[in-house]
Amino acid sequence: MSKYTEDDLREELKTKEYEYGFFTDIESETFPIGLNEDIVRAISKKKNEPEWMTAWRLEAFKVWQAMEEPDWANVNYTKPDFQAIAYYSAPVAVDPNKTLDDVDPDLLAMYKKLGISVDEQKKMNNVAMDIVVDSVSVATTFKKTLAEKGIIFMPISEAIQEHPELVRKYIGTIVPTTDNFYAALNSAVFSDGSFCYIPKGVKCPMELSTYFRINQGGTGQFERTLLVADQGSYVSYLEGCTAPSRDENQLHAAVVELIALDDAEIKYSTVQNWYPGNAEGKGGVYNFVTKRGLCEKNAKISWTQVETGSAVTWKYPSCILKGDNSVGEFYSIAVTNNHQQADTGTKMIHLGKNTRSTIISKGISAGKSQNSYRGLVQINSRADNARNFSQCDSLLMGNDCGAHTFPYIEAKNKTAQIEHEATTSKIGEDQIFYCNQRGIDTEKAIALIVNGFSKEVLNKLPMEFAIEAQKLLEISLEGSVG
Amino acid sequence: MLQIKNLHASVEDKSILKGINLEVKAGEVHAIMGPNGSGKSTLASVIAGKEEYEVTDGTILLEGEDIDELAAEERAHKGVFLSFQYPVEIPGVSVTNFIKTAINETRKSKGLEEMPAKEMLQLIREKAELLEIDRKFLSRSLNEGFSGGEKKRNEIFQMAMLEPKLAILDETDSGLDIDALRIVANGVNKLKSKDNAVIVITHYQRLLDHIVPDFVHVLYNGRIVKSGGKELAHELEEKGYDWIKEEVNA
Numbered sequence: 199m200s201k202y203t204e205d206d207l208r209e210e211l212k213t214k215e216y217e218y219g220f221f222t223d224i225e226s227e228t229f230p231i232g233l234n235e236d237i238v239r240a241i242s243k244k245k246n247e248p249e250w251m252t253a254w255r256l257e258a259f260k261v262w263q264a265m266e267e268p269d270w271a272n273v274n275y276t277k278p279d280f281q282a283i284a285y286y287s288a289p290v291a292v293d294p295n296k297t298l299d300d301v302d303p304d305l306l307a308m309y310k311k312l313g314i315s316v317d318e319q320k321k322m323n324n325v326a327m328d329i330v331v332d333s334v335s336v337a338t339t340f341k342k343t344l345a346e347k348g349i350i351f352m353p354i355s356e357a358i359q360e361h362p363e364l365v366r367k368y369i370g371t372i373v374p375t376t377d378n379f380y381a382a383l384n385s386a387v388f389s390d391g392s393f394c395y396i397p398k399g400v401k402c403p404m405e406l407s408t409y410f411r412i413n414q415g416g417t418g419q420f421e422r423t424l425l426v427a428d429q430g431s432y433v434s435y436l437e438g439c440t441a442p443s444r445d446e447n448q449l450h451a452a453v454v455e456l457i458a459l460d461d462a463e464i465k466y467s468t469v470q471n472w473y474p475g476n477a478e479g480k481g482g483v484y485n486f487v488t489k490r491g492l493c494e495k496n497a498k499i500s501w502t503q504v505e506t507g508s509a510v511t512w513k514y515p516s517c518i519l520k521g522d523n524s525v526g527e528f529y530s531i532a533v534t535n536n537h538q539q540a541d542t543g544t545k546m547i548h549l550g551k552n553t554r555s556t557i558i559s560k561g562i563s564a565g566k567s568q569n570s571y572r573g574l575v576q577i578n579s580r581a582d583n584a585r586n587f588s589q590c591d592s593l594l595m596g597n598d599c600g601a602h603t604f605p606y607i608e609a610k611n612k613t614a615q616i617e618h619e620a621t622t623s624k625i626g627e628d629q630i631f632y633c634n635q636r637g638i639d640t641e642k643a644i645a646l647i648v649n650g651f652s653k654e655v656l657n658k659l660p661m662e663f664a665i666e667a668q669k670l671l672e673i674s675l676e677g678s679v680g
Numbered sequence: 681m682l683q684i685k686n687l688h689a690s691v692e693d694k695s696i697l698k699g700i701n702l703e704v705k706a707g708e709v710h711a712i713m714g715p716n717g718s719g720k721s722t723l724a725s726v727i728a729g730k731e732e733y734e735v736t737d738g739t740i741l742l743e744g745e746d747i748d749e750l751a752a753e754e755r756a757h758k759g760v761f762l763s764f765q766y767p768v769e770i771p772g773v774s775v776t777n778f779i780k781t782a783i784n785e786t787r788k789s790k791g792l793e794e795m796p797a798k799e800m801l802q803l804i805r806e807k808a809e810l811l812e813i814d815r816k817f818l819s820r821s822l823n824e825g826f827s828g829g830e831k832k833r834n835e836i837f838q839m840a841m842l843e844p845k846l847a848i849l850d851e852t853d854s855g856l857d858i859d860a861l862r863i864v865a866n867g868v869n870k871l872k873s874k875d876n877a878v879i880v881i882t883h884y885q886r887l888l889d890h891i892v893p894d895f896v897h898v899l900y901n902g903r904i905v906k907s908g909g910k911e912l913a914h915e916l917e918e919k920g921y922d923w924i925k926e927e928v929n930a
Binding site for chain 2: 626627628629631632633634635636637638639640642646647649650651652653654
């Protein structure tokens with residue numbers, strides 16, 4: 199790809215406001231607000247789901263009703279009124295057998311605004327894409343190319359129809375319906391998301407990508423992603439998210455389940471840029487997400503995330519290292535500005551022998567925001583020679599923000615080796631003056647320092663994503679210099 | 681090049697510079713010497729435009745233009761360079777990336793395009809050679825884990841890359857062993873021309889054996905109390921500063 203210099207980057211940064219804050223007026227079908235068994239049944243019916251799926255949802259709904267919203271995270275917000283949300287919204291012109299040509303031109307115009315030209319993606323980047331707007335998947339590219347390798351990449355609603363045996367076998371095995379409040383809710387009402395299956399021994403030849411977009415007001419988005427990498431296979435998966443700017447808070451409660459069978463490898467990257475609310479803390483997305491992966495023997499799962507959006511983030515992408523010699527990695531950059539709050543981290547559960555995990559977390563706080571790392575490293579009694587390395591760095595900008603670290607370690611095996619390093623630093627006036635003296639103005643200096651601070655994680659992202667992420671870091675922090 | 685008239689400056693309401701007068705012409709090398717706490721580093725910071733320092737009286741003219749109202753980066757764009765006594769670390773930002781950003785920001789301020797990558801690379805190669813800098817050094821994080829000598833050599837490398845009109849070297853000799861001192865001084869000498877000027881701030885004579893000044897000024901208690909030729913530096917080396925203090929206080 200052509201070289202992208204920091205100046206190009208600068209050029210694109212002339213707008214300081216959240217640039218994805220537009221609303222596209224597409225005709226949508228939205229369910230009435232509120233949640234009860236009938237709504238759950240209606241969603242299932244709308245999706246033409248088999249009996250077992252409906253029953254599964256209803257079970258989850260029952261579980262959810264008995265649960266309470268968790269409040270242990272280091273965040274403060276008004277709890278959503280779950281009866282005031284519409285649980286299904288879909289652009290009407292969607293036909294499950296569509297090709298790109300059939301897609302509503304307004305939708306295509308929206309993608310363009312989002313910077314996604316589906317055609318271009320096809321040609322240039324070798325990225326297969328699934329796009330989810332509000333509750334349904336509207337376009338999946340590259341299906342045919344992938345099918346030749348036996349790779350299944352499609353909206354989960356379609357997968358339930360076309361590959362029920364696979365979905366039924368794996369869904370809810372990593373994140374059970376009873377796992378937590380939001381996971382239970384998601385299980386009851388999820389309307390779409392992506393499903394991906396990589397057959398034995400296949401290296402997926404391109405990045406798979408899903409783009410999530412909340413468009414309608416007053417709706418929640420509950421997508422479900424299920425990704426199965428069969429023995430010896432490899433896949434790199436990217437996920438991006440945006441939403442319009444709205445005064446009210448929107449709820450996003452997703453579940454992502456990854457299964458890496460023996461010798462398989464999954465790289466899962468997220469750039470999360472949901473609307474963070476305005477500078478006074480009004481509006482913004484509540485992002486309550488459960489992401490977890492299971493590694494069988496010699497398997498590897500890497501989570502990489504760049505979290506710049508959302509008013510409140512509650513998210514802990516985790517790895518269950520069940521198989522011997524399996525590897526879990528978590529690389530994270532979380533940026534909070536203005537009144538944003540993030541409580542994010544990971545869980546590494548070591549069950550197998552010789553399992554290894556690495557955690558690199560970079561938190562950047564500005565404005566009046568609060569940024570917490572919360573992580574658990576658990577070494578089971580049978581996990582001989584398990585190793586973990588954790589590094590949590592926090593960078594503070596200004597005097598009104600906060601950085602917090604909550605590392606939990608539970609080791610039940612004497613052979614475990616666990617290392618934890620943590621640093622907190624502040625962008626110093628001396629650093630800024632040094633840059634200024636070399637002709638670099640303060641905004642640019644901060645971008646430079648922040649990018650340097652985040653480099654270890656940015657390097658883990660696929661190229662196109664790394665550039666986007668770098669841009670996002672700058673946008674998120676613009677105007678944060680006092 | 682640089683004209684400083686009756687400059688008074690303070691930090692946190694503490695008066696440090698108390699009426700400095702200094703004229704530096706293109707092609708000249710001036711040395712500013714003086715005991716600790718006399719205001720040498722403050723003078724360097726004030727010329728460079730550090731915000732914490734408040735100019736309470738007097739003017740600083742660069743090529744006839746009053747630069748008092750200009751931000752530090754604008755002064756840099758006009759050709760002011762400060763080699764820091766204590767260069768800061770910027771983790772994760774390589775020497776190359778940093779200097780590239782500095783050059784391109786300066787070019788942008790003048791309405792110029794970015795320097796083409798090829799040209800940049802060639803310039804880096806040439807200047808690195810001049811200062812006997814190893815290639816590997818250029819990919820390291822700026823000043824992170826650098827020895828004292830590496831930090832100072834890196835400062836002069838940046839100076840070489842930016843080709844300033846006015847370079848102020850603040851205690852560049854501190855932390856340098858004799859070989860590094862020679863390399864750094866050679867670098868500065870090769871960069872000297874009739875169109876630029878250098879101000880060397882130092883405690884000791886030894887750097888001035890390598891970078892020979894046209895004028896030597898003694899700063900004491902916020903004022904220049906004595907000026908002379910290079911022989912003044914020798915005298916100071918021999919006799920220390922006490923006789924100057926006595927002269928002033930008499």
